[in-house]
Amino acid sequence: MDKNLLGKIQITGIIECLTGLHIGASNENVEIGAIDAPVVRDPITREPYIPGSSLKGKMRSLLEKALAAELGIVGKTNRRNIGTRNNEVWVHVCEKAEDALKCPICRLFGSTGKEGGKNFPARLIVRDAHLTKESVEKLSEIDTGLQYTEWKFENAIDRVTSAANPRQLERVPKGAEFEFELIYNVEETTTLEKDIKNIRLALELIKLDALGGHGSRGYGKVDIKIENIKGIPVEAIKSDANKIKEFKSFEQINELFTVFKS
Ligand SMILES: [Zn+2]
Numbered sequence: 001m002d003k004n005l006l007g008k009i010q011i012t013g014i015i016e017c018l019t020g021l022h023i024g025a026s027n028e029n030v031e032i033g034a035i036d037a038p039v040v041r042d043p044i045t046r047e048p049y050i051p052g053s054s055l056k057g058k059m060r061s062l063l064e065k066a067l068a069a070e071l072g073i074v075g076k077t078n079r080r081n082i083g084t085r086n087n088e089v090w091v092h093v094c095e096k097a098e099d100a101l102k103c104p105i106c107r108l109f110g111s112t113g114k115e116g117g118k119n120f121p122a123r124l125i126v127r128d129a130h131l132t133k134e135s136v137e138k139l140s141e142i143d144t145g146l147q148y149t150e151w152k153f154e155n156a157i158d159r160v161t162s163a164a165n166p167r168q169l170e171r172v173p174k175g176a177e178f179e180f181e182l183i184y185n186v187e188e189t190t191t192l193e194k195d196i197k198n199i200r201l202a203l204e205l206i207k208l209d210a211l212g213g214h215g216s217r218g219y220g221k222v223d224i225k226i227e228n229i230k231g232i233p234v235e236a237i238k239s240d241a242n243k244i245k246e247f248k249s250f251e252q253i254n255e256l257f258t259v260f261k262s
Helices: 052-071 097-102 104-109 133-141 192-207 234-238 250-258
Strands: 007-017 079-081 090-092 124-126 129-131 150-157 164-171 177-186 222-233 245-247
Touching: 007 234, 052 090, 052 104, 052 124, 052 192, 097 104, 104 192, 129 133, 133 177, 177 192, 192 222, 192 250, 222 234, 222 250, 245 250
Parallel strands: none
Antiparallel strands: 007 177, 007 222, 079 090, 124 177, 129 177, 150 164, 222 245
8 A cells, every 4th residue: 555654753762660560571581490481681781671562562453442332343353362272352344445544543553464455654653661771770779689670579360279389580670761763754733642542541541540450460561751743744855954843741732733734
């Protein structure tokens, strides 16, 4: 599908952990005798980070729940199992690109067409969120035996045998801050306002939900602080940097939309 690009909207800010955060790494690369459930880390710096895919996945699923009634997404209707047969995970995906264009979920997060159908590329890019410099310094000073993180015993009870199964969960401590960046591709102006409002809604919903694993045990409560929203029309990228408009919050977004409507 050919698409026009009118410009970009860049949203940046800080994700602050209000409780310990656990975004799990795959256990495959963990040494024997190490922690049971490690957090995902940058392979070079060894610093824990929030993968863009985790943040994007959470935004998508919370927005899907919030808009489900409006979009007629009920049970398995308009949903696809992206999990396995034993561990089903049903998410909404439009099967046709022309439907995706009209769908607030697929427009932002993309859809993959089924059996020869066309993919609809996401308008939203969610980058990996890395620790701020201050957080790296602060976390370097704490002594837990782990680099930048802490660990906590969680007692999981086997539902069949009632046997306790204590596991060590690694987590990023409360107070840690990550820098996040979202890029929205402005392709047309009729759905622009709605899309940005839904991005804002998804971020608000995360604050009332949790990031990463073990949210029901209190993990992953975060605050999301917007620091800058930048409207970058294509002319600004090509030649005239003066056309870039910057805003400090979503409250000012009405003026943001005019940047692309001239
Ligand atoms: Zn859709």
